[in-house]
Amino acid sequence: MRLIFAGTPDVAVPSLHRLLTSDHQVVAVLTREDAPLGRKRVLTPSPVARAAEDAGIPVIKANRLTDEVTAAIADLDTDLGVIVAYGGLLREPLLSTPRHGWINLHFSLLPAWRGAAPVQHALLAGDTLTGASVFQLVRELDAGDLFGVLEHPIDEDATAGTLLAELAESGAGFLAGIVDDIADGSARAAPQTGSATLAPKLRIDDGRLDWTAPAHQVYNRFRGVTPEPGAHTTINGTRFKILDALPAPGTTLATGTVDRLDGRILIGTATSALELLRVQPAGKPAMAASDWWRGLSHDQPVRAE
Known part of the structure; x- marks a missing residue:
């Protein structure tokens, strides 16, 4: 399949790398615009932008998904969009632009901890089990049908940083397998069940x-x-x-x-x-x-x- 990948931080890089070594073609990457970092506030590309540029993949940098950005993505003629921690909301008509829509790798056992900081809130709550979920992206926050979940025990001394790094690696392989299933027609998605909890960005x-x-x-x-x-x-x-x-x-x-x-x-x-x-x-x-x-x-x- 022809894929477009959307992601921004370090935790999205393992998934991009895994897809780049798959049988599919990543035709472009969507990421956030360069951000000022450090004491000197130097404009710096996102980790995903750097990984894509190193691989020779075209990069679309956008904080707002304007009509121009949507048109540029439509011109790519993609089969599937894959998103991992992009940092922005996708809406129609962009949601329906790839033939199979978009799938999202989220670092929680959905519907637990929907939102921007699922790992952080799981630790704040004292959870002993988390994981990764791959779901069909819809307008409602992290509420789409699930293609699958991968459970991951939480070490008693894990921090958000160490746990996210572990989930980024295990989740990358899990995500790539579901992309393969969508390609061969064997993937099946089911509605989320249970009570949802929210994980807003921490201040x-x-x-x-x-x-x-x-x-x-x-x-x-x-x-x-x-x-x-x-x-x-x-x-x-x-x-x-x-x-x-x-x-x-x-x-x-x-x-x-x-x-x-x-x-x-x-x-x-x-x-x-x-x-x-x-x-x-x-x-x-x-x-x-x-x-x-x-x-x-x-x-x-x-x-x-």
């Missing part, structure tokens, strides 16, 4: 940790917001990022108290403590928590709020 404020909550809830939030939008707190009135942490069962400190015990840097929650491994104080580079602790004057108690 910076969603990364703030609440030390008055039980340890498992604090740790689940840390996992869900790492690396983006990032876990943070306020220590002695100053913003403080937490880049890596682990539970410290069996150890207790007063809520929000930061101290060094048995060589570990700990923060108290409503139950057991959390151990800080890697941190970034405001205005400073990332560092080991032990190095940060050694640099403090310790002339007053250290508290997180």
